Amino acid sequence: MIKYLGSKRVLVPVLGAMAEAAGARTAVDLFSGTTRVAQEFKRRGIHTTAADRATYTGVLAGCYIATDARAVDREHLAAVLADLQATPPVRGYVTETFCEQARYFQPKNGMRIDAIRQRIEDEHAGTELYPVLLTSLLEAADRVDSTTGIQMAYLKDWAPRSMRDLELRVPVLLDGPGASVTGDVMQTVGMLPAVDLCYVDPPYNQHRYFANYHVWETLVRWDAPDHYGVACKRVDVRDDETRSVFNSRRTMPAALADVLSRIRARTVILSYNDESWITVPQMAGMLRDSGHEAVEVFAFDSKRYVGAQIGIHNPAGKKVGAVSHLRNTEYVFVAGGAQAVRDVAAGLADGAGGQRSRVLDRTAAALGTLSTGP
Known part of the structure; x- marks a missing residue:
């Protein structure tokens, strides 16, 4: 699999376990990138549709998701x-x-x-x-x-x-059917099938x-x-x-809220990190506003991408800036019916590879309706 900024390689097993705990048989990976997560879903027997904007991601999805290895x-x-x-x-x-x-x-x-x-x-x-x-x-x-x-x-x-x-x-290649959709999510989200689970990993900063x-x-x-x-x-x-509306601090929040409101899925899993323009309470509120009964958040310590660790250099190759931090926090939100969210939380509370976010303890009271699971 190609090297990729924002890759969820470390989180893939956890996301797959979440999908299984949610009882998903069909899924959409809405910003599929290299298709790592979509592949994990397909590997677990979930009929998956991988969707993204870039032409090269459409090729990767055509190979790993839309191609049935049994037919090759x-x-x-x-x-x-x-x-x-x-x-x-x-x-x-x-x-x-x-x-x-x-x-x-x-x-x-x-x-x-x-x-x-x-x-x-x-x-x-x-x-x-x-x-x-x-x-x-x-x-x-x-x-x-x-x-x-x-x-x-x-x-x-x-x-x-x-x-x-x-x-x-x-x-x-992986056994089983799947599908690939290429296009701007603002246009394609309404054309995607209704599914048990939708995984959302949106761009959330200026990186294009x-x-x-x-x-x-x-x-x-x-x-x-x-x-x-x-x-x-x-x-x-x-x-x-x-250019994507998701790469602008001014347009990203409204665009994401719009997309979330149009997803047709029983359960939504959304990931982003603490370098985003949206806070944990804001994201939880968006998910609630899109019609979900309950929201649960998990937090995972993560190493930043290799470019951040190397530092900032000018065109001549001279280091001109200092690295501010080498690690960040990856947040994974689970939203849906109260029972489905409890099932996912219960299945991952022990041995999930991460820890329940303490941020919830501080935000639940302010949000009022935010569920923190069982």
């Missing part, structure tokens, strides 16, 4: 990837842009990416294997990149992993995934866009159409 000829897939692996390198857009003008990949790997990506487009576009092959290439490129995990910049010195040769691998992962967006779209700056970001990163 594994030997044929392995043979196709082996054939692609043997493609002679070609200098193209990726090599010129992301290896020579910028330094995301070693040129030897950039040429492999160029050649393999063009063959996938020429020979497999429109087929059931298309998202699987693109996912294999995305993950192969991620294993040899030279970044901290976001593509707003690259490392001053080549990362040791960038010296390796690009290697296509067969993605670990379209800009942070512009290389993956270009690799999937394969549109050779004009670019700007040292990071060679796509020019449409500057366009208003690629």
